[in-house]
């Protein structure tokens with residue numbers, strides 16, 4: 001039975017999205033929002049007890065105690081389904097990392113002349129993690145050895161992933177004891193597929209332990225290397241100014257949307273679009289220039305390094321085309337809805353696929369090859385420009401917000417102490433004093449089955465009020481950017497008194513944009529450094545912090561959630577548990593994992609409850625560390641607020657107020 005169609009206001013909290021959804025409804029244009037309304041999720045699959053791993057099924061274990069034809073229990077089936085989600089998610093992130101290693105290798109060997117080593121210091125740091133000797137090598141020689149060592153981590157013959165050493169020693173001990181240190185990135189993913197084949201691993205807990213092992217290979221392996229390799233090739237992010245939401249598109253310019261995940265292609269297109277020859281070509285077609293804007297994690301990659309504006313997050317990809325102002329949407333891998341092709345047929349938009357791994361029927365395929373990167377990037381830009389004269393009526397929403405992204409862990413460390421004294425000490429101290437109550441990492445997707453951006457907006461607003469510092473990546477970060485939470489000024493309005501003082505002192509936004517979803521590895525690095533900085537325990541599980549993906553939908557989000565839990569974090573996923581129908585398995589990933597690794601995964605759909613449980617967890621961890629109870633009344637009298645008060649007073653009184661004695 002068809003579900004009730006939501007109004008645009010019920011479907012999204014983002015004004016640009018509401019405006020365009022209203023148009024789509026009026027014109028009868030189908031989007032992922034309307035498809036979600038017209039088709040209910042399969043109840044058997046969504047509860048986790050549909051088994052389709054062999055040709056005797058699919059077996060639908062709808063009744064308690066029912067088994068599949070082979071005798072597999074609901075627990076086994078649900079655990080297998082969960083583990084396979086982890087495998088797919090870990091594979092996606094890690095394969096992205098592998099390709100970056102190949103790009104670095106090609107650049108080092110001189111086969112990819114359009115790429116260079118933008119951050120040689122980070123290259124040397126990587127060499128240290130990968131046990132690659134640095135002395136006496138040119139940058140190119142070192143880059144080649146680092147690329148080969150990184151590639152080796154994906155399929156090494158023996159030992160464990162080297163990057164695991166970046167975790168706090170206590171955490172490494174836990175992994176070792178449990179036997180879940182990933183041996184290499186690929187092997188653990190392959191082993192999930194092997195174990196979950198019919199007639200193999202049929203103990204739910206055992207399957208789920210291995211899911212943690214494979215996920216750790218993603219977080220501390222594939223993803224962490226992807227982040228480092230991107231920084232080496234394209235530069236380690238530092239703050240830049242930019243804008244977010246569909247209002248960044250321009251009525252009088254050629255608009256090119258880059259969508260997907262890998263910076264390899266998007267960085268080149270951004271460079272090509274700035275080429276005077278390309279701009280001249282655009283002008284010859286009647287446009288004033290070329291505007292680039294990003295969707296999903298490609299957006300985050302080019303935003304963090306180049307300041308390219310964000311067009312929107314996952315659920316806005318179709319809406320970008322609906323503006324009628326997009327000449328080309330250039331995609332590579334991951335999170336690209338097939339629906340964009342059909343939608344683009346209504347407009348002049350050219351949908352261009354570029355990855356050898358991802359073609360979409362009906363799209364134009366212009367395969368990217370890093371060996372002649374700039375040449376292909378220019379061909380793509382030219383193709384977009386050629387579409388400009390075909391543009392008809394446009395309806396670009398006015399909505400957009402300013403933001404300052406670029407908070408790599410290197411920059412955060414620098415901001416907290418400068419070049420020579422950079423450390424996480426001031427952050428730890430702010431948490432210890434209670435100015436900052438705790439930290440929340442709000443990450444992950446949008447989901448067409450929940451109100452777009454609503455959960456992100458609600459929980460972040462509440463955390464800021466409660467003096468919780470929020471760090472973000474992925475589509476969650478884009479939601480906060482659009483909400484205007486990523487400027488230092490936002491702290492005045494949105495942050496509680498303690499957090500505001502810290503933001504004022506450092507000049508940082510209360511919500512820090514830390515990058516794309518592979519860059520959740522930056523969050524792991526920050527947590528590891530906080531745990532080893534002293535004052536907040538010795539392990540990630542000791543820190544008053546919570547991770548969440550309130551609007552998750554992708555398998556990558558399940559892998560991220562799992563590696564964060566295995567790293568000791570309390571993780572709240574919104575929406576619905578993929579194993580919700582099998583209580584035993586739901587308990588295994590919450591209570592069970594907590595007793596093994598100190599972190600737990602819970603699925604909660606109610607935003608109030610997400611906030612309540614997060615704050616309770618933060619306060620519990622504060623108490624366990626012996627930190628003072630959170631008390632916002634103690635703060636708000638220093639920093640800029642204090643300055644504003646003092647400036648009103650005559651000089652003598654000002655000095656007395658500041659130093660407690662009269663001026664001589």
Ligand code: NFS
Pocket residue numbers: 261296297314334335443444445446474475476516517518553554556557
């Ligand atoms: Ni993350 Fe990036 Fe967005 Fe979700 Fe997709 S873009 S890797 S999976 S939808 S946050």
